Amino acid sequence: MTTSSEVYKEPEKKIGNVVLEVRDLRTYLYTKWGVTKAVDGLNFEVREGETLGIVGESGCGKSMTALSMLRLAPKPAARTVSGQIILDGEDILQRPEPEMRFIRGQKISMILQDPMTSLNPVYSIGNQMVEALGMYYQGEDNKGLKGRAVDILRKMGVAAPERRIIDYPHQMSGGMKQRVVGAMAISGTPRVLICDEPTTALDVTIQAQYLRLLKQVQADTGVSIIFITHDMGVVAKMCDRVAVMYAGKIVEQGELRSVFNNPSHPYTKALMASVPSMEHAHVEKLYSIEGQPPALFDLPVGCRFANRCEFADAKCLEAYPPMFQDEDGHTADCWRLEGQWKKVAEATT
Amino acid sequence: MADEILLQAQDLTKYFPVTKGLVLQKTVGWVQAVDHVNFSIPKGKTLSLVGESGCGKTTTAKLILRLEQPTTGQVTLEGQDVHTIDGDELKKYHTDVSAVFQDPWSSLSPRMRVRDIISEALIVNQKVTKVEAYERVDLLLEQVGLRTQQATLYPHEFSGGQRQRLALASALVGNPKLIVLDEPVSALDVSIQAQIMNLLKELQDSYDVGYLLVAHNLATVRYLAHEVAVMYLGEIVEQAETNELYDNTLHPYTKALFSAALTANPDSQREEIILRGEVPSPINPPSGCRFHQRCPYVMDVCSQEIPVRKEMAPGHFVNCHLY
Numbered sequence: 001m002t003t004s005s006e007v008y009k010e011p012e013k014k015i016g017n018v019v020l021e022v023r024d025l026r027t028y029l030y031t032k033w034g035v036t037k038a039v040d041g042l043n044f045e046v047r048e049g050e051t052l053g054i055v056g057e058s059g060c061g062k063s064m065t066a067l068s069m070l071r072l073a074p075k076p077a078a079r080t081v082s083g084q085i086i087l088d089g090e091d092i093l094q095r096p097e098p099e100m101r102f103i104r105g106q107k108i109s110m111i112l113q114d115p116m117t118s119l120n121p122v123y124s125i126g127n128q129m130v131e132a133l134g135m136y137y138q139g140e141d142n143k144g145l146k147g148r149a150v151d152i153l154r155k156m157g158v159a160a161p162e163r164r165i166i167d168y169p170h171q172m173s174g175g176m177k178q179r180v181v182g183a184m185a186i187s188g189t190p191r192v193l194i195c196d197e198p199t200t201a202l203d204v205t206i207q208a209q210y211l212r213l214l215k216q217v218q219a220d221t222g223v224s225i226i227f228i229t230h231d232m233g234v235v236a237k238m239c240d241r242v243a244v245m246y247a248g249k250i251v252e253q254g255e256l257r258s259v260f261n262n263p264s265h266p267y268t269k270a271l272m273a274s275v276p277s278m279e280h281a282h283v284e285k286l287y288s289i290e291g292q293p294p295a296l297f298d299l300p301v302g303c304r305f306a307n308r309c310e311f312a313d314a315k316c317l318e319a320y321p322p323m324f325q326d327e328d329g330h331t332a333d334c335w336r337l338e339g340q341w342k343k344v345a346e347a348t349t
Numbered sequence: 350m351a352d353e354i355l356l357q358a359q360d361l362t363k364y365f366p367v368t369k370g371l372v373l374q375k376t377v378g379w380v381q382a383v384d385h386v387n388f389s390i391p392k393g394k395t396l397s398l399v400g401e402s403g404c405g406k407t408t409t410a411k412l413i414l415r416l417e418q419p420t421t422g423q424v425t426l427e428g429q430d431v432h433t434i435d436g437d438e439l440k441k442y443h444t445d446v447s448a449v450f451q452d453p454w455s456s457l458s459p460r461m462r463v464r465d466i467i468s469e470a471l472i473v474n475q476k477v478t479k480v481e482a483y484e485r486v487d488l489l490l491e492q493v494g495l496r497t498q499q500a501t502l503y504p505h506e507f508s509g510g511q512r513q514r515l516a517l518a519s520a521l522v523g524n525p526k527l528i529v530l531d532e533p534v535s536a537l538d539v540s541i542q543a544q545i546m547n548l549l550k551e552l553q554d555s556y557d558v559g560y561l562l563v564a565h566n567l568a569t570v571r572y573l574a575h576e577v578a579v580m581y582l583g584e585i586v587e588q589a590e591t592n593e594l595y596d597n598t599l600h601p602y603t604k605a606l607f608s609a610a611l612t613a614n615p616d617s618q619r620e621e622i623i624l625r626g627e628v629p630s631p632i633n634p635p636s637g638c639r640f641h642q643r644c645p646y647v648m649d650v651c652s653q654e655i656p657v658r659k660e661m662a663p664g665h666f667v668n669c670h671l672y
């Protein structure tokens with residue numbers, strides 16, 4: 001079916017200098033069982049126009065990482081106890097709170113996992129968008145802001161936007177709500193856009209449209225994107241680099257192709273093997289990693305994957321592995337790489 | 350058909366009024382969310398609904414769960430019209446049919462401990478003591494991959510994926526005959542998805558429970574569903590046994606839908622078809638075939654006549670003028 005239908009062409013990619021640098025970020029939650037180490041010594045950076053994917057098991061700390069970058073981790077339980085978040089050369093962890101309100105939205109913006117938490121059920125979509133847009137287009141009247149809202153919604157593929165704008169969130173389908181939230185997040189033209197599972201509620205054609213739109217916005221504005229997802233297909237489509245998180249730590253990181261074609265941490269290998277395929281009929285059970293990740297308030301001293309790893313030996317149980325790196329800058333925390341890859345950092349716990 | 354029918358939707362239709370004016374609300378149109386839909390789910394089998402955002406999947410699910418009242422048409426469970434029952438029959442319906450929704454918050458009350466949320470339906474609808482109910486909760490928590498010690502926590506103390514497992518435990522508590530699964534695994538990461546999908550299959554095999562599965566991930570659907578119905582703007586446009594559909598898509602919309610599915614291979618050369626135009630509004634859906642404005646194969650007849658359902662292979666139905 002190629003005759004009259006268009007085949008999609010990717011917009012051109014331009015990757016620039018480092019915009020955001022995260023160093024040894026640690027956000028702990030103080031709960032009644034003890035200290036939950038949700039974000040435990042993360043290091044990564046994102047360049048202008050680049051998309052970094054963060055993948056990992058449910059509960060491993062992805063959302064907490066995202067929230068920490070906006071300094072929105074839930075208080076009083078959560079505290080960022082160490083680290084630096086350097087945006088355009090300045091550590092935003094050192095900025096006073098009033099300034100953070102400006103940084104959020106204008107510099108770092110976020111699209112949340114659950115669109116309902118970003119939409120207020122008692123106001124119409126139009127009212128909420130006008131309010132959000134009012135922050136960036138100060139002095140513009142309501143009519144002008146409404147016009148902008150309608151334009152952004154149309155750009156996001158919402159049908160009959162001038163009529164839908166009077167709807168309340170409960171009257172919209174999941175996909176439409178997510179497009180409204182996306183429209184609000186890009187309205188401030190941020191430097192870094194954090195997307196926390198923005199497409200989980202969408203079906204594939206809308207997801208494809210949404211991802212294309214994000215890529216177009218990136219090509220137009222050079223925004224850096226941090227894309228949190230558990231969908232390996234989305235990572236393959238969207239990301240230039242990928243970081244794999246497990247139990248509060250990044251256990252593997254590198255160029256997309258390097259990580260996907262040569263997964264080097266046993267967790268990443270298992271993850272890649274459990275993706276079902278739509279190309280074949282399924283007769284057998286899916287491959288699945290047995291067991292569960294350790295509780296983040298009761299972490300083992302050794303490798304955090306050891307209790308589920310088919311290669312684990314005595315050393316793995318004794319000490320957390322250092323970080324090893326291959327020639328292409330692909331890194332992984334696994335004792336099996338000792339002697340094969342270069343050791344670049346001591347264990348950080 | 351040899352299979353015993355569990356649930357049947359006949360001519361099922363739901364229109365939502367579009368109103369204007371604040372005080373004297375005047376109906377100015379109708380959102381045709383679900384329009385004359387027919388399907389059935391055999392006992393112990395899975396039917397999946399797939400299709401564009403807003404095409405009416407969740408509304409269909411809500412009609413089955415009695416969260417919405419049909420405009421016309423009916424839903425029957427083992428031959429009984431589910432929208433006319435009350436009293437004890439209604440209580441029984443609420444244990445026979447349960448749900449796991451797209452948004453796990455919708456089924457988890459924030460102020461209750463997890464074990465009370467999960468056992469609520471059991472205590473309300475069946476004669477079960479608290480002790481028995483809590484024992485069942487412990488068993489279910491283990492079955493969905495959580496720790497029994499987590500029974501006394503509140504929902505906000507769990508991550509998104511963990512909450513989805515709680516929702517699944519709640520849905521299983523009354524030994525239902527049918528579970529409506531609206532995006533049951535999409536919020537989970539891959540290794541847990543595989544576990545939950547295996548779990549859903551195991552539970553189906555051991556309890557003979559039927560599923561109505563709404564999911565956008567076509568790999569998930571291929572793995573779990575016995576039959577798939579493709580919806581577009583409130584209508585079913587194609588329906589077939591799963592492997593037959595995946596190997597032989599007929600409707601131009603189905604072809605576009607399947608071409609947009611992503612694979613975990615960064616070097617994949619699969620061609621992505623872009624559909625022209627926006628998703629039309631369900632308020633005034635296009636005439637004739639509702640897909641005609643976006644269809645690469647559109648013909649004159651398509652905007653004028655509604656295509657009728659044709660059976661192209663045994664059990665493989667399509668509504669399209671090409672056939």
Ligand SMILES: Nc1ncnc2c1ncn2[C@@H]1O[C@H](COP(=O)(O)OP(=O)(O)OP(=O)(O)O)[C@@H](O)[C@H]1O
Nearest residue numbers: 029038058059060061062063064074507508509510
């Ligand atoms: N308010 C809270 N109080 C205490 N612990 C919390 C709170 N919110 C989250 N946690 C814990 O912090 C850890 C990290 O949670 P986070 O939401 O970052 O996970 P995630 O990687 O985003 O998971 P998912 O893929 O399921 O969204 C989890 O183990 C969770 O149980």
Ligand SMILES: Nc1ncnc2c1ncn2[C@@H]1O[C@H](COP(=O)(O)OP(=O)(O)OP(=O)(O)O)[C@@H](O)[C@H]1O
Nearest residue numbers: 171172173174175365382402403404405406407408
């Ligand atoms: N209470 C309501 N009032 C008015 N319109 C509604 C209501 N609920 C749903 N709709 C409309 O009905 C149509 C079908 O919505 P539905 O939620 O069933 O879609 P869906 O297929 O589940 O979409 P998604 O994949 O995005 O979840 C949409 O156009 C939606 O906006």
Ligand code: SF4
Nearest residue numbers: 638641644651669670
């Ligand atoms: S009926 Fe016509 S418009 Fe509709 S899908 Fe078939 S060819 Fe396209």
Ligand SMILES: [Mg+2]
Nearest residue numbers: 062063113509
């Ligand atoms: Mg999360």
Ligand SMILES: [Mg+2]
Nearest residue numbers: 173174406407
């Ligand atoms: Mg839905």
